[in-house]
Amino acid sequence: MAQWGNSIRSAVERRKRYPAGTRNRGTVILSIAVSSTGALSSVAVQGSSGDALLDQAALSAVTRARFTAAPHGLPSGVHRFSLPITFNP
Numbered sequence: 001m002a003q004w005g006n007s008i009r010s011a012v013e014r015r016k017r018y019p020a021g022t023r024n025r026g027t028v029i030l031s032i033a034v035s036s037t038g039a040l041s042s043v044a045v046q047g048s049s050g051d052a053l054l055d056q057a058a059l060s061a062v063t064r065a066r067f068t069a070a071p072h073g074l075p076s077g078v079h080r081f082s083l084p085i086t087f088n089p
Helices: 002-015 052-064
Strands: 026-035 040-047 078-087
Touching: 002 052, 002 078, 026 052, 040 052, 052 078
Parallel strands: none
Antiparallel strands: 026 040, 026 078
16 A cells, blocks of 8 residues: 555656645645545545645646556545645646
8 A cells, every 4th residue: 555655646746737826835635535446536625734725736737647547456436535635836
């Protein structure tokens, strides 16, 4: 599970873009659910950065990311992760 979680984090980080219109820094905590096939089931802000632009950029990074299927041995179904996304200008 940890290995798959790391690959999910990497996929999101590759899609992360610092938003125009803000110079703030912060961390957004996202709650994401990914099916064992690698499909995104849901994403929500669990902890706001305090900047709506950063929060939206974090959500967008997740929705743009493509996830791999769960490794063999993990049960099928939906798996939930808490994912901190940090932005620094």
